[in-house]
Amino acid sequence: MANQIASSRAPSFLKCSQCSLGNLCLPVGMNNQDMGELESIIDSTSPYNDDAPVYTAGQSFDKIFAVKSGMFKSVIVDSLGNDHITGFHLPGELFGLDAIHSEKYTSSAVSLGTSSLCAIEYKELEHLSHRLPSLQHQLMNLMSKEVRTSQSLNVDLTAEQKLAGFLVALSSRYKQRGYSETRFHLVMPRRDIANHLNMAPETVSRLFKRFANDGLLEINRTDLTIVNMQALKEMSGCLSVC
Amino acid sequence: MANQIASSRAPSFLKCSQCSLGNLCLPVGMNNQDMGELESIIDSTSPYNDDAPVYTAGQSFDKIFAVKSGMFKSVIVDSLGNDHITGFHLPGELFGLDAIHSEKYTSSAVSLGTSSLCAIEYKELEHLSHRLPSLQHQLMNLMSKEVRTSQSLNVDLTAEQKLAGFLVALSSRYKQRGYSETRFHLVMPRRDIANHLNMAPETVSRLFKRFANDGLLEINRTDLTIVNMQALKEMSGCLSVC
């Protein structure tokens, strides 16, 4: 609830360019005119409340999304009805790209707390990228990075390594977006962290306690301060970072 | 060390088009002229022997590859020196795409047994795809699919589910390429299967035995026959297929 509502009164594309495009991963190496073209296909939408779905698995795919504020999570559901959180999306990050292949969203995206985002028509983006090679390059880059990230999650790690790695990765993503890398809020509940990392919530709890006892971090509810980043990195096996 | 440089006597693109492009995933929905252009940037290389590396992690990225015959595996190495097999590559499949982002190969690719492949200059492919929208679309498709596949591997499954799912996925990939879906060779040793699925080789061994006892399959060394595909699919939780 801490995240403020984006009052979108001003022309949406302008607003959007200010609050999100600036630190969005797409416009690397694009000139102003290209940026203008990119902005023109981006729509701002009204905020999402807690647990509000952006899209649901199975829905036909048309847009990808960029987080403006707050946080979203992507969830897939297996045949037994168990769901699995494939990722959390921070401000400035894109999601929905995994749906391109099947032309349907393969996961559901849900807001954590109150969040807001920009929508981008994928058809238009693809079309635009024909004329803007740098944009296309950037898109492929993103996809490639996504592959690498989820591959590195596949290695077999202890619960300790996974949680340490999760925190280090989160920290570096916040840093990249201009937020503090040592202090931030764990917007998602323990249950979600546990689910994402394939462990029991109890294990997350025990580990946080141990990390705190060992002087690696301080944690109070959702308020996290990383004290010894180096130790966390080493503990994680630092695959995702090195 | 074993891999020599393309002894391309015949015009290489002709060679390659016959043995691989036909069931390669790229040229979906492309006309003949486009196909010709695609072929012209593809190089054929001479065969690789057992354990011969196509590229090594850290090498600067320039080409992606398509398997002509045999099998390759992709391996990443973590900071502790443990390696992890991120995937096996069957005839007709592409690999090396995960390197686009970092401009370096992030994994090593190694031949299993004797295998051969085609090389595609990524720069040229990217360039070509500016003029061929369908090719670009296809590339994004592939990347998106790759994301989805490695994401679905991240869910927490029992050893039984993982192995069953591995076999079902392998079967469907062979089928897609025109091979038998019920009988094929497990080219890779047990150790590699175990590594890929994050389990001990002993566990793979025990499970194969149980699957055989339960009448799900027959297995003799590398020679596998799937007897009860349906049961395997159900056992796997069939995330990768459904």
Next chain:
DNA sequence: CGAACAATTGAACCGATTCAAGATGCGTGG
């Protein structure tokens, strides 16, 4: 044939889960 390696089998062990309470925080309404 015999060495070297891969695969199998058995038994002890361990990390993480599960189950079951308890503690803590938080919104709601009296």
Next chain:
DNA sequence: CCACGCATCTTGAATCGGTTCAATTGTTCG
């Protein structure tokens, strides 16, 4: 403003799937 109730988080003890270690069998190839 406090008390209640619900949800989340924490903590402890028992259990289990899968690993590890060790020994055996099987396979390949010089």
